[in-house]
Amino acid sequence: MNTAQEEATTLTEPKKTVNVSGSVALLEGLIAEGTDTIFGYPGGAIMPIYDAIYDYKDKLKHILVRHEQGGTHAGQGYARTSGKVGVVFATSGPGATNLVTGLADAQIDSTPMVCITGQVYAHLLGTDAFQETDVINITTPVTKWNYQITDATEIPSVLAKAFYIARSGRPGPVLIDITKNAQLQMFDYEGYVPCDHVRSYRPRPNIRKEYIEQAAALINSAKKPFILFGQGVSLGNAEQEFKAFVEKTGIPAAWTIMGAGAIPTDHPLNVGMLGMHGNYGPNVQTNACDVLIAIGMRFDDRVTGRLDKYAKQAKVIHLDIDPAEIDKNVKAEVPVWGDCKQTLPLLTALVDQKEHKEWLAEFRAFDKTELETVIHNELNPQSGELTMGEVINQLNILTKGEAIIVTDVGQHQMVACRYAKFNHTRSNITSGGLGTMGFGLPAAIGAKFGAPDRTVVAVIGDGGFQMTLQELGTIMQSGIDVKIMILNNRFLGMVRQWQQLFHEKRYSFVDITSPDFVKLADSYYIAGKKVSEREDLVSSLEEMLNHKGSFLLEIMVAKEHNVFPMVPQGSSVSEIRLK
Amino acid sequence: MSSSQEINEKQEFTITVYTENQIGLLNRIAIIFSRRKINIDTLNTSPSEIEHIHRFNIVIHETEEVVRKLSRQIEKQVEVLKVYFNTNEDIIWQEMALYKVPTDTIAELVSVERLLRENGARAVVIRKDYTVFETTGHREETDKLIEVLQPYGLIEFVRSARVAIIKDSEGFNRKLREFERREPGQEVIENEFLDKEKNVFSM
Numbered sequence: 001m002n003t004a005q006e007e008a009t010t011l012t013e014p015k016k017t018v019n020v021s022g023s024v025a026l027l028e029g030l031i032a033e034g035t036d037t038i039f040g041y042p043g044g045a046i047m048p049i050y051d052a053i054y055d056y057k058d059k060l061k062h063i064l065v066r067h068e069q070g071g072t073h074a075g076q077g078y079a080r081t082s083g084k085v086g087v088v089f090a091t092s093g094p095g096a097t098n099l100v101t102g103l104a105d106a107q108i109d110s111t112p113m114v115c116i117t118g119q120v121y122a123h124l125l126g127t128d129a130f131q132e133t134d135v136i137n138i139t140t141p142v143t144k145w146n147y148q149i150t151d152a153t154e155i156p157s158v159l160a161k162a163f164y165i166a167r168s169g170r171p172g173p174v175l176i177d178i179t180k181n182a183q184l185q186m187f188d189y190e191g192y193v194p195c196d197h198v199r200s201y202r203p204r205p206n207i208r209k210e211y212i213e214q215a216a217a218l219i220n221s222a223k224k225p226f227i228l229f230g231q232g233v234s235l236g237n238a239e240q241e242f243k244a245f246v247e248k249t250g251i252p253a254a255w256t257i258m259g260a261g262a263i264p265t266d267h268p269l270n271v272g273m274l275g276m277h278g279n280y281g282p283n284v285q286t287n288a289c290d291v292l293i294a295i296g297m298r299f300d301d302r303v304t305g306r307l308d309k310y311a312k313q314a315k316v317i318h319l320d321i322d323p324a325e326i327d328k329n330v331k332a333e334v335p336v337w338g339d340c341k342q343t344l345p346l347l348t349a350l351v352d353q354k355e356h357k358e359w360l361a362e363f364r365a366f367d368k369t370e371l372e373t374v375i376h377n378e379l380n381p382q383s384g385e386l387t388m389g390e391v392i393n394q395l396n397i398l399t400k401g402e403a404i405i406v407t408d409v410g411q412h413q414m415v416a417c418r419y420a421k422f423n424h425t426r427s428n429i430t431s432g433g434l435g436t437m438g439f440g441l442p443a444a445i446g447a448k449f450g451a452p453d454r455t456v457v458a459v460i461g462d463g464g465f466q467m468t469l470q471e472l473g474t475i476m477q478s479g480i481d482v483k484i485m486i487l488n489n490r491f492l493g494m495v496r497q498w499q500q501l502f503h504e505k506r507y508s509f510v511d512i513t514s515p516d517f518v519k520l521a522d523s524y525y526i527a528g529k530k531v532s533e534r535e536d537l538v539s540s541l542e543e544m545l546n547h548k549g550s551f552l553l554e555i556m557v558a559k560e561h562n563v564f565p566m567v568p569q570g571s572s573v574s575e576i577r578l579k
Numbered sequence: 580m581s582s583s584q585e586i587n588e589k590q591e592f593t594i595t596v597y598t599e600n601q602i603g604l605l606n607r608i609a610i611i612f613s614r615r616k617i618n619i620d621t622l623n624t625s626p627s628e629i630e631h632i633h634r635f636n637i638v639i640h641e642t643e644e645v646v647r648k649l650s651r652q653i654e655k656q657v658e659v660l661k662v663y664f665n666t667n668e669d670i671i672w673q674e675m676a677l678y679k680v681p682t683d684t685i686a687e688l689v690s691v692e693r694l695l696r697e698n699g700a701r702a703v704v705i706r707k708d709y710t711v712f713e714t715t716g717h718r719e720e721t722d723k724l725i726e727v728l729q730p731y732g733l734i735e736f737v738r739s740a741r742v743a744i745i746k747d748s749e750g751f752n753r754k755l756r757e758f759e760r761r762e763p764g765q766e767v768i769e770n771e772f773l774d775k776e777k778n779v780f781s782m
Contacts, residue, residue: 122772123779140607141614145657148602150770152780165657181772185780199762200599201657324651 017188022152022178023052025189026116027060029159032192035087037061037078037449039071043091044131046118048183050089063449063478066470068095070442072102073468076111077446080429081404081454083237085166086113086446092120093131096138096177101436103142103173108433109258110235112171114162122150122179135177144172152185160195169203170322171235205323205337212343215317215334216350218291224359225251226282226289226314228274228303231258231432232296232321232340234425239263241344242295248348250355252363254282256297257413258432261422265401271363275303276567277414280374280576281366283567286311287574288362295319296340299329300433309572319343373578374564379419385558386534388415388487394538395457395485396421398545403455404429406447408440408464411493414563416459426451438467444482445474455483455545462488462514472524475550483544484526484552486517489559497562502569521552532556591620592646592664593672593743596635597627597755599658600767608635608659611652617641621674623740629755631764632660638741660755665745672743676721677703678712678728679735685710688731698724709734 020028026049030038038060042050053062065071068090075086086106090096096117106113120129136148145165147158155178162174219225227249233242239262246253246263252271255262263270272279274286283305286292292314297303304310307329318325318332319340326335336343378389392415395403401421406429407413413430422428429447431439444458465486475482492510499507521528527547531540531554544551567576598604605624612619620638627634639646646664654662682705685691695701700714714724721738772779 121776121779121781122770123774123776125770125773136603137606140603141610146603150772151768154768181779181781198657199758199764200660322655324648324655326651328648328651 017190019186020189021048021052021183022149022155022185022187023049023183025152025155025187026159026178026183027052027056028189029156029192030087031056031059032194033159033163034084035060037063038087038089039063039065039074039078039446040089041065041068041071041091041095042089043095043118045092045120045180046089046095046116046183048180049116049118049178061449062089063445063474065442066473067468068098069101069438070445070468070471070474072099072106072113072115073436073439073442074446074449074471074474075113075115076102076106076109076439077406077429077443077448078450079111079113079446080443080450081426081447082450083426084112084450085163086111088113088115090115091118091131092135093133095131096135097133099175100138100142101434103139103175105431105434105436105439106173107142107144109431110171110231111173112166113173114159114166115173115175117175117177118183119148119177119179121181123181125179135175139175142173143175146175146177148177148179149182150179152182152187155182156189156192157195160193161198164195164198165201169201204321204339207338207343207346211334211336212346213350215293215336216347218315218317218334219249219251219293219347220352222291224289225249225291225293225356226285227251227253227293227295228256228286228297229253229259229262229295230256230297232319233259233262236296236321236339236341238339238341238344239425241341241348243267245344245348245351248353249351250353250360251293252285252356252360254279256300256303256432257417257428257430259297260417260420260428261425264423265421269360271360272367273418275300276305277418277563277565279367279418280370280565280578281363283565283573283576284366285363287313287572289314291315291317293317293319294330295344296321298325301329304329305567305571305573305575309574370565370578385561386532386537386555387561388412388489388557389419391485391487391537391541391555391557392416392419392459394541398538398541399455399457403427403457404447404451406430406440406444406456406458408458408460409435409437410461410464411489411497411561411563412459412461412487414494437464440464441468441484442471442474444484445471445478445480448480448482456481457483457485459485459487461493462486462490463492463512465517466512466514469520472521472526475526476524480550481548482550484521484550485544486552486554487557488514488517488554489557489561490514491559493561494563496560500560500562517552517554526550526552528552528554530554530556587642587644589640589642591638591640591667592643593667593670593741594635594637594639594646594650594653595663595665595743595745596637596653597660597662598633598635599660599764600626600631600633601658602767602769604656604658607656608637608653611649612637612639615649617645617649621740623742627755628752629759631759632755636741636743660758661751663745663748663751665743669747670743670745672717672741673715674718674721674739674741675713675715676724676736676738678714678724678733679709680712680728681732681734682707682710684731694727698727700724
């Protein structure tokens with residue numbers, strides 16, 4: 001094994017085989033795929049890979065996380081900001097089962113990841129060996145693809161396939177489980193051949209010209225067209241194509257939280273956020289438009305509210321790379337199958353240049369109502385406790401919309417998504433589909449590794465922070481610069497809000513106490529501060545942003561504040577409540 | 580009956596899935612049903628007429644809408660080539676059943692020849708102690724022979740899953756053959772080390 005590095009340098013020569021271990025072949029493959037950072041945690045069954053990586057420290061940065069779940073969220077954060085595939089290592093048994101939450105999150109939010117788990121020796125499979133667990137079957141529902149390797153010769157081709165599957169088509173997480181013998185096994189390595197084709201797998205459906213034409217005709221005849229866009233736009237790297245489409249058609253465009261930032265927040269045709277806590281106009285107008293153009297979004301129930309009262313008057317055009325999404329929740333009049341990077345320009349070429357001034361003005365009128373009844377008080381309160389909204393607003397002012405905002409899950413997430421300003425794509429990192437509390441801190445670490453030149457601010461609640469706070473150790477050890485804002489309302493706020501509104505204020509187990517977060521940060525050698533007064537807010541935020549290195553800012557916010565507007569569960573989007 | 584009513588009515592559907600031969604794929608397909616708490620009535624998996632390509636026949640009782648969505652989810656799996664779903668009108672199907680009865684009783688009390696003829700059955704094995712009959716047909720037909728044999732001390736009965744041929748499938752078969760010819764599939768790689776500890780590479 002000590003000659004691994006030496007051998008590795010000769011691997012680039014064509015057609016020459018080198019006798020290497022499965023572990024070395026794995027690392028060579030990762031390098032060939034452009035991997036620079038791995039989030040991982042060692043253990044018995046993955047020790048040969050960790051032994052090999054000891055000689056690869058100059059080529060592969062390994063970040064030791066404090067829990068494998070943190071590793072997966074860091075991998076997700078990295079993938080979301082960089083557009084690359086997140087790579088995670090874990091050992092067998094408990095190491096592997098700890099990946100499940102992150103895999104599920106990545107699966108539902110279409111995040112490309114390759115997770116490598118160690119596994120017991122092949123001859124021990126099925127014997128209840130120490131730290132043996134059936135990882136392949138446990139992870140099947142939460143991976144796009146998974147595969148178990150028991151022979152080292154399979155490693156290069158399976159890894160290539162894994163990367164290709166993870167990043168192509170609708171991206172998703174892939175897991176490769178490698179038995180210990182395969183990691184150790186020496187074999188004649190012929191070099192790494194990237195994969196660009198799997199015969200049974202069609203990453204993107206064929207574009208049907210007639211659907212593009214039908215969609216264009218519908219759009220051209222529409223009086224009140226409305227665009228809904230999701231993460232598909234940024235996953236397809238189609239931000240420019242999308243912008244061109246929106247600007248030529250002049251159609252108001254609203255986003256799902258996963259789609260936020262695909263066009264800048266202050267773009268004149270960006271009319272705001274969809275869904276349960278989205279903006280007033282986009283929700284109400286969904287039930288007033290005549291043509292609904294859904295782009296790279298999947299009509300999640302948090303977006304649609306009650307389906308039988310959702311956009312029934314509208315003809316729906318659905319652009320998606322995943323044919324299984326068409327007609328899944330909302331019937332499409334015109335299904336535009338394909339990668340929006342390709343379909344959007346085809347569509348743009350056929351649509352008329354238009355403006356929809358009156359229609360857009362309707363949105364702006366709803367905005368005005370929302371501003372007066374909700375937003376103004378939320379962002380500019382003159383007295384009382386601090387609100388989450390004013391914190392985000394002040395952060396916007398200081399970062400000018402340039403920062404990457406990573407959120408956890410709950411009230412602060414909705415507030416951050418509603419009010420954060422984004423000038424750039426791949427800047428809103430959040431757990432959308434799975435709603436994973438504990439996502440924020442580790443995802444922020446990964447986000448920073450994925451975009452080292454940008455400011456990364458993690459916005460986290462006091463509940464979610466306590467789910468993965470051990471990753472402060474990862475920040476401490478890696479020395480990475482992540483700004484952490486804990487919006488502390490001393491409640492599990494979103495559940496409390498529902499209990500207040502729908503369960504007669506029976507506050508059942510939502511009252512959560514916290515440790516002294518600043519002292520906690522201090523014990524990890526991370527600078528910190530606590531703020532509860534309005535007059536100290538801006539200076540504290542400045543101090544956090546200007547601090548060299550990580551900083552934890554605990555902000556005491558109103559205890560029983562609710563997020564509005566709200567589409568109550570079981571209600572139609574047009575029944576959105578402003579209070 | 581309007582077409583929307585038809586779509587919303589549960590009926591028997593046979594889902595035909597062409598796949599790679601891959602370990603774990605059965606589970607990946609099965610959980611698409613179990614996740615939605617849909618019971619699989621019968622499931623058959625076997626090599627297809629084309630080398631390297633496997634075929635699943637899955638029978639469920641559901642609405643067309645649900646079956647269409649399920650089929651898309653199945654087709655989305657990386658190692659699935661193609662999914663069809665058909666009502667019973669679109670397919671020709673059979674189930675095979677075996678019946679084990681005590682030879683002495685059956686020989687004594689029944690006109691075996693008539694029984695076989697009437698039920699389209701045949702004797703597969705005749706031993707001193709027991710006889711095994713086989714019949715192939717639709718569920719009603721295989722059920723009927725149970726009824727007939729029950730009084731004579733039916734010892735054991737087993738029925739296969741449904742196998743089905745799609746009436747209108749010629750086009751796809753041609754495509755599939757061409758697909759395999761252009762890019763042959765790979766052999767499945769199994770664990771070669773179970774009970775062979777000494778063959779395992781270790782430190």
